[in-house]
Amino acid sequence: MDAISVSGLSKFYGKKLGVEQVSFTVSKGEKFGFIGPNGAGKSTTIRMLMQLLHPSAGEITLLGKSLGQEDPELRSKIGYLPSEVEYDGDMNGHQVLKFAAHAYGLDLKDTMAQEIAERLQLDLSRKVRDYSLGNRKKLGIVQCLQHRPELAVLDEPTSGLDPLIQHEFFHLLSELNSAGMTIFFSTHVLSEVEKFCDRVAFIREGRLLRVSRVDEIAERMLRKFTVTFRESGDLIERLTLNKLDPEARYEHGEHIFQVSGPIEPVLRMLADAGVNDLRVERPSLEEIFMKDYSEHTEGEE
Amino acid sequence: MMGNLIRNEWWVNRRNFVIALVIIVGFQVLFAGVSDIYLNNEDIVKLLETIPSAMLEAFGMHPEQMTSFEGWMSSEPLLFYLMLFGGFAAVWGSQTIARERGNKTQDFLFSLPYSRTQIFLSRVLAQWVMMAIVFLIVLGSVYLFGSLFSTIGDSGAIFIMMLSGMLIAMAFAGIGYLFTTLVRTERAAMTISIGIVMVSFLLKMLSGLDDSVAWLSELSLFNIFDSVRMATEASLSWTGVAICLFIYVLGIAVGVLSLRRQDI
Incomplete structure (x- = not known):
């Protein structure tokens, strides 16, 4: 009941x-x-x-x-x-x-x-x-x-x-x-x-x-990638990271983007590009909620 | 379970109640104690006869009544008794629910397993007992001080006068119940209730100024009972009793219905 x-x-x-x-x-x-x-x-x-x-x-x-x-x-x-x-x-x-x-x-x-x-x-x-x-x-x-x-x-x-x-x-x-x-x-x-x-x-x-x-x-969460490539500078355009995440950004030498779905192809692409450092995190519930929140707001607008 | 609510209401009002009791009893004891200074005092009677009748009426003074203890107590002492008792009763009534909103304790109280009707009626009952205690103690004190410092000719008349105070206090409490669910703060409730008592007194004063405004007395609870009749015949008009009880019951009914329908 x-x-x-x-x-x-x-x-x-x-x-x-x-x-x-x-x-x-x-x-x-x-x-x-x-x-x-x-x-x-x-x-x-x-x-x-x-x-x-x-x-x-x-x-x-x-x-x-x-x-x-x-x-x-x-x-x-x-x-x-x-x-x-x-x-x-x-x-x-x-x-x-x-x-x-x-x-x-x-x-x-x-x-x-x-x-x-x-x-x-x-x-x-x-x-x-x-x-x-x-x-x-x-x-x-x-x-x-x-x-x-x-x-x-x-x-x-x-x-x-x-x-x-x-x-x-x-x-x-x-x-x-x-x-x-x-x-x-x-x-x-x-x-x-x-x-x-x-x-x-x-x-x-x-x-x-x-x-x-x-x-x-x-389970449905996005994965948040924070990557430092061997090659210096903003590589978002060249590695087409913005196709993975339109909000991909380059800050303080790190590339930050979020990916949903399987992460294996992403890891392969990163390996090909040459990586110095990599962190993969699950976004907190707070980030999920804020994403939901902003999507609804944009949808209404 | 109602006992819990009634005890709580007494506890919450305990200081207020003691203050009311001390003031009301204090005044009546004082008036009863000094009665012989006024009774059969030709100088005072002569002085009163020089004052315009409207002014005397406003303060409940009747020179012809200054010959007995009951007559004296039916004048200014009775008016003070009615005003004070009515004022405190109106404040108690008006704060029945407004107090919870003002203190923001309404969520706690109304989420307990009591119905809104139970809460309201328990408080009404608790306040009625408070009023009854005031009435009984005032009555006993007037009897005591009247006997000690004067001569009580008709104890029934004293009883009827004090009972009229109880009835008028119930009517003022009923007026308080009418709007206790509508105001949001304790202070607002108190201001409105004291205002109503003052307006009622003002109407009594104004009604004696001229025949053209005599009808205003019909709107004042202070004129509902004839003080001379109470002192001389030891009786109350049944119409007055019915009006007081009607206002009291109407206030309770409106208060309960309003509380049940509204959002807390």
Whole structure:
């Protein structure tokens, strides 16, 4: 069964587009990344999943239940971390978590709150107003996961967290995912998705560009060649590198170009030309996304 | 689960509530304590008779009422009680949802497994209890200080006057509920609610200036109950009670419906 199924989801704020015709599914137990630049529609989509926004069109099914009217019971199976985490500044971390735990019908001592707080090095005795942005984010993570939800919906969960805590956070998420929790998270840090997710959806200007398995994207990736030839100078024209990649360039004595498909003929051509140094790299997910992004932009223009 | 929301509302409003209680009780205790200075004081009665009736009416003063503790409490003390109680109630009501938006805590609250109706009604109930506590403590304090420093002739009249404050406070809270889902900040909510209380008082003042503007009194919640009748007959008009309850229920209904329909 799908944990999340979204079909033809649109949201307009008056005439302004939030998202349009967004469709994807997330299987139970999957780790799904939702990527896009700021203002792409990630939070709008997530806030519709959480019943905070009413969709203009489309259907959402969560954990097998179709979202029509408000369904608080369904929300008890979901943990949600908003992109901007705010709590009553007068409360301390412990009080926030106690209130949230009671909302789920639990006593705080029966939740994972203490364990997660310790792992994230969060002092729960301090008032929220004294927390830094990072500590507020940590409190949000604890609150979102403390009741062991079936589905965790995390909107930009790592912003404000230092690298060590980010590492621990992903470790924690992996453990919870192994125990059956479905993870849906949005980010604009593509390396997080590359390391952590099974599948990824790209969204831009309210429209879903594509949904792919992360390992499938890797297979279709371009190879980035950085070559220093024995012969000095710009050899792009002479070796017809611009036929391999119209954007091939010569910088600081190196020829840089990208090639898709089999690389054997390219290596043979380079060997014939005489090579002093050669690096072949897979572009990062970030570069792939930026290429997708610019292709769509050019297509529209 | 509603208990969790109600306790949270009390906790969030605890300082505000104590401040309101101290101010409202403080004023009433002060007025009750000094009542005998005014009662049957011929100089003060003569002085009041020199003041234009519209001015006296604006501040709820009736020289002929200055002969009993209930009469005194139905004048300026009652007006202060209504204004203060109504003002705090309007602020509480108007901040019910506006507070969440202002503090940007709405995503947290509305993603919890509570329906929007549950959240709204829990807060309404919590605030009603706060108002009831204010009413009971003010009532007890007036009885106590009235007994200590004066003579209470008709305790029923005192009860009815304090009850009228509770009803008018509920009406102002209802007005707050009408727009709490529409404003985006706590400050805006507070400004609007205090503004409404002030406008209501202004209408009461203006209505006494001339017969041609007497109709303005119909628009003021401060004129909904007749203070002289409360002091002398110990009774409230049922029309006034019905209007207060109607505004209260209407505010709650509009607030809930608006919250359910809108985007958070």
